[in-house]
Amino acid sequence: MTRQFKGELIYNGEVDENLPYLTVGQTLEFAAAMRTPRARLPGITRKDRVKHVVQVMLTVFGLSHTKNTIVGNDYVRGVSGGERKRVSIAETALSEAAISAWDNSTRGLDAESALHFVSRLRTLSDLTQSSNAAAIYQSSQSIFDLFDKILVLYEGREIFFGPASSAPDYFERMGWQRHARQTSGDYLTTITDPEQRIAKEGHEDSVPRTPEDFSRHWLNSTEYARLMEEIDKYQKDFDLQQETTRKQFESIRHNLKAKGMLRRATQTVSFPMQTALCVKRTTQQLWNDKGSTFTTLIGEIIIALVVGSIFYGTPETSDAFFSYGSVLFFSVLLNVLMSVTDIHNLYKGRPVIIKQVSYAFYRPSADALASVLVDIPVKFVIAVFFNIILFFLAGLAYTASQFFIFFLFVFITTLAMSMVFRTIAAATMTLPQAMAISGFLVLALVTYAGFVLPSPYMQPWFKWISYINPLSFAFEALLVNQAHGTNFPCSNIVPSYQNLTGDTFICPVPGSVAGQTYVNGDAWFETSYDYSYSHLWRNLGIILGFLFFFLFTYLLISDLNVNTSVGADVLVFLHDRIPGLTTKADSKLKGKADVEQPLVVNSTPVQVVVNKGTAPQADQGVFAWRKLTYDVMIKGESRRLLNDACGWVEPGSMIALMGVSGAGKTTLLNALAQRMPAGDVKGEFYVNGKPLPESFKSDVGYVQQQDVHLETSTVREALQFSAMLRQSRDIPIRQKLEFAEETIHLLGMDDFADAIVGLPGKGLNAEQRKRLSIGVELAGKPSLLLFLDEPTSGLDSQSSEAILALLKKLAASGLGILCTIHQPSAMLFQRFDRLLLMARGGKVAYFGDIGNSSEAVLRYFDARAPRRCKDAENPAKYILGMIGNTDGQGIDWPGLWDRSTEANVVSTELERISKSSSQTTSPESDLGQGRTHGTYRIPLSSQLPIVCRRVFQQYWRSTTYIASKFILGIAGTLFIGFSFFQPGQSILGVQNAIFSILMVCAMFSSLVQQIMPKFIMQRTVYEVREKHSNMYSWVALIFANILVEIPYHLVLGIITFAIFNYTVFGIRSPEDQGLALLFFTYFYVLVGTFAVMVTAPLPDATTAGRITTVLFSMMILFAGVFQTPTALPGFWIFMYRVSPMTYLVGGVSVSGLSGDPVVCSQSELAVFQPPAGDTCGSYMQPYLEQGATGTLLNPSAAANCSYCPLQYADQILARSGMYYQDRWRDWAFGFAYIAFNILATFVLYSLLRLGLLGSGFNKVKQLFRRKKAAQ
Helix, strand or coil, X not given: CCCCCHHHEEEECCCCCCCCCCEHHHHHHHHXXXXXXXXXXXXXXXXXXXXXXXXXXXXXXXXXXXXXXXCCCCCCCCCCHHXXXXXXXXXHHHCCCCEEEEECCCCCCCHHHHHHHHHHHHHHHHHHCCEEEEECCCCCHHHHCCCCEEEEEECCEEEEEEEHHHHHHHHHHHCECCCCCCCHHHHHHHHXXXXXXXXXXXXXXXXXXXXXXXXXXXXXXXXHHHHHHHHHHHHHHCCCCCHHHHHHHHHHHHHHCCCCCCCCCCCCCCHHHHHHHHHHHHHHHHHHCHHHHHHHHHHHHHHHHHHHHHCCCCCCCCCHHHHHHHHHHHHHHHHHHHHHCHHHHHHHHHHHHHHHHHCCCCCHHHHHHHHHHHHHHHHHHHHHHHHHHHHHHCCCCCCHHHHHHHHHHHHHHHHHHHHHXXXXXXXXXXXXXXXXXXXXXXXXXHHCCCCCCCHHHCCCCCCHHHHCCHHHHHHHHHHHHHHCCCEEECCCCECCCCCCCCCCCECCCCXXXXXXXXXXXXXXXXXXXXXXXXXXXXXXXXXXXXXXHHHHHHHHHHHHCCCCCCCCCECEECCXXXXXXXXXXXXXXXXXXXXXXXXXXXXXXXXXXXXXXXXXXXXXCCEEEEEEEEEEEXXXXXXXXXXXXXXXXXXXXXXXXXXXXXXXXXXXXXXXXXXXXXXXXXXXXXXXXXXXXCCHHHHEEEECCCCCCCCCCEHHHHHHHHHHHHCCCCCCHHHHHHHHHHHHHHCCXXXXXXXXXXXXXXXXXXXXXXXXXXXXXHHCCCCCEEEEECCCCCCCHHHHHHHHHHHHHHHHCCCEEEEECCXXXXXXXXXXXXXXXXXCCCEEEEEEECCHHHHHHHHHHHCCCCCCCCCCCCHHHHHHHHHCCCCCCCCCHHHHHHCCHHHHHHHHHHHHHHHCCHHHCCCHHHCCCCCCECCECCCHHHHHHHHHHHHHHHHHHCHHHHHHHHHHHHHHHHHHHHHCCCCCCCHHHHHHHHHHHHHHHHCHHHHHHHHHHHHHHHHHHHHHHHHHHCCCCHHHHHHHHHHHHHHHHHHHHHHHHHHHHHHHHCCCCHHHHHHHHHHHHHHHHXXXXXXHHHHCCCCCHHHHHHHHHHHHHHHHHCCCCCCCHHHCCHHHHHHHHHCHHHHHHHHHHHHHHCCCEXXXXXHHCEEECCCCCCCHHHHHHHHHHCCCCCEECCCCCCCCEEEECCCEHHHHHHHCCCCHHHHHHHHHHHHHHHHHHHHHHHHHHHHHXXXXXXXXXXXXXXXHHHHHHHC
16 A cells, blocks of 8 residues: 555644745645646646645635745744644645545644534545544544544553444443533543543442453454454455455556556656646745845855955966965865755755655655756856856956856856765765765865865875765866966076076976976976866766766665654653553553553553642732733734733633634733734733733743753753752752652653653654643742643643643642633633633633633623524533634624623723732732842853753763764864875975865864754754743853863864874974864864854854855965965955964964975976086075075086975965964964854844844834934
8 A cells, every 4th residue: 555555545743844935825736736636627727726726725724814924833934833734734635645644633723623624524535435534632522523433542452443423322331421511522532541530320340440451341342243244344345355456446546647657656747747846846935935045145156256356366477376276176165065055955844755755746856856956047046156256356267268168167066066965965864964974075075176185195095086076077177277278477487597598497386397487287287286188078077977976866865765654652761761661551662652641651540739839839919911912014014913902810710711713812822921022012011010020921931832842851851950940049959859850740740751852753742742841831930820822732631631630720729820722622611710712803802700611601602692502512612613703603702892891890800900009919029939130030150050961961862963073073084184194295295284284174164064953952942932931041051052062072172183193294292292282172162162153143054054154165265275375465364364274274284394394296396407517506506595495406416406496394384374483372362263252152142033133223213213203
């Protein structure tokens, strides 16, 4: 089935996976187009069918108003969470599968939307004869009645499967009591909960109690016997083993496929059509996220301007040879470094690809090919800007043919390297793996490109790399294209006498000929690099071969390395902390989470008990608000999301905040909790009749709808972290930890307290995550209020009842609770004291008591609704039906509320609360738990060790990340050390030694990009949840992430120093070796601080990676190696002085090379003839006495005078401004750069992430407006 008919059996996961920058309409159009059959109604084109089907889906699922809104995700602003869920449901429905599995697909939907969804499933099953299996939590009776059959599981054991209508009767006959107004779904769920199920009188001893008993009872029942008969009959009627049955189904599905498709193909449309649709989708995504593309373009333009201007005005003499090599090498290198960021983009979209491949929308290779096709024009546009600016600004050869050859090779090489990194991304399973491999690969490609290590100097054990390196062929082509057929005037001749004739002088440049005042370009690159102009077009063919080879491997691996299987949630525990499981059913599942037994672990019921020690001690404060409005600017227009909302929360009360999807429930909750990131919030807020205290955010708890936690923490550690930071400094640490333990027991989390939070599918399941979210807030001991946004979303009725029971107990302890809830059953609804009902537009439709058996609220609605609530009907469902106009027949409920006597009573009470004296309540200064330190419970000095400990735990448990860091650093340095092994004392050997240091620095960008995802993970948890609770300062977050990296980097610096120093420099003086060690450790610490500085203010790792590439390229460019300081244009000399690589490369170079003599190689010697009758010594004596920098090797010879242009390595170092006396100064400057990175991190984060820059601009705008109004 999964091989031949993959698209006929699909799974809709609980977690929504969508491309965030596609609009809702584009997402559904793509799904519809991928499953559009060949057989359609006459006259209906594919486009017509897609448009019609999408419009139907938008209407059916209530998404028409969001058609042109991007889907978004938890971090990209888009549609709401409920709407995002409906998008996922609609996409799955468009797959038109024969069998669909829906895993908690009603999570996040209100009761009406959930019923609407299941109704559509019912209709879909009837019309298409498809099968739909759904795991639905908290199903209403209306939803329950829509299903044909029901499966009841108890700790993994089947205890009933049969018609939905007969399931309640089966268990009632078994002897279990059913409560009044209890839906069938709730009743069946309580059967598996020893705490909630009640045996009928007289059946206490006869009913089954354990899962084994229930299973045994089921296997011996007549219902089970009837089920077996039904299965046997089906197998006889439809024998799947018969070839005719399978071929008949295969023929039906094949007729739906596009023409020319193979019978075994699982997709509906052909591969070219798949690719075309993926191209369209990728283009849409690119256009909707234009900012990222423009960032790349601007970065490339800046780099081109910088690099071009550095080499601007280079004289067209023999001195230009090294400059030409540098600029041509960089023209290839920069585009290669930019291609590395493609890995981040591919990993971001991988979860969506895996899901849609499992739906048989397309083959992975179709999407891979589409991404390449879309990327080509983007890279072409970027190449046009980059190459034109760089080529002409750097003063390269101005002929048209040379320019177009340059452009062609740079562009084709960029595409080829993009295919290489895409192949790496496709072949690896995790981002750290991909980044480690790509970092090492970049190092190898750059080293053996032919510039930093010319071919004649390559070690034999690694020289083969140059033969499979696209960059080596590209660099050769660019260099010969630049220098071919050109004679470059000598900038210096030896000896520099007047009126020299014959072959008595020479230009001291490789490839020169005695007696000539110029150097032929072809001779220069043949002698220096062993290059030939005849290789130009051969090299183009080779690079194209690389391009198509890696394109093929990318497409092939994309198809092979995709895992669409879905595993059960598995808990991962710390070592030696796996709890023992006592039941027979669980004995073989040690360490696994049973998602079907949320409150019954090992058949031991969890008692929800709140004692005085565990319950947060409330300060008896009344929180009230009135005239609350909230406006936001959307596409230049102001839109009101909250309209004159009012209400209050008393200590010890539970208020349900309800409304249809899009009514503004979460918006209201965020406004009340003072968590609005943008927009204009107006209204009055009071605590005990006074304005909100400064400690308000710390006095309240807020359980968000999204369960955002650090994936490497355990449950216990997460609660301890919250308790340590959010409880007062006056409370002893031991007491805080004890409180965290009590919270664990209170929430029934003992059996997974030491489990790693993990990711969905490998870690806590949805219900466990929700309990953890509540626990984290309770551990902080909120003293005033507890806000909860959909705490029962994604939980079954059993778990929801337990959560609501817990909240009721907390309220009884004096805590005020305001809770949004979507689908409450009648029993859950009755748990609340008051109802705050919101209608669309953010308007209040009711605020008041619920009453016993919902009498009060029903009295209000029954008097105004077209029908009364039925006796067996769920009051919450009835009210939502009215307010959503499903049953309300267009009644203006907010208007009725505004004119009602109940609203007048609320207004009067709010007036009284706002004017109430604080004499009978706690004064404002007593609201918090003891002393506060600014906006936080404990000072920064106490926050930092706690946050550091958590970050260290994250790193210690991220073994892949740590291994990737050390493998890249150690393996990379080993590779460099043995590539430049004992480079020798020739001029080029000294230059190679300097370049080897640059190659170590070349790992900078890859090391930085490894750190980025780890920091973003910490920052996301902080910004999404912890910051809003004033848990700890952002300063502690940044400092902790910087400090924790330092020990790893110190160790890595010591190891890499030992490898590099003894392979390249050899044994030197203790001072020189010690100084080189200090520089290596400084380099890695610089990497850590730079990574945090770049990542902290930016939205994602991709953008940060691109900016890192730009900044790193500039640091390397201005290090004084590729272009000497004296050759730099005057404008850029400051960049040479501010580049940290200037002092790093210079310091290491003088430590390892200063004082060494230079021994020229044969190709470096200037060989010329002395005049007749003179020896070389007598002929060269005046020249040497004038201060010549070189050495005459054979002064007594009468022919073939051999002159080495340099004597000491210090002369080569001096060209780049590297001096031995500056070595300790250069090292001291390193601390200044580290300090600058840290300071810049704080400044950039505060400006760009905390909104200080935006608020400053807004203040300036307001000032101008006031001045304009005054005029």
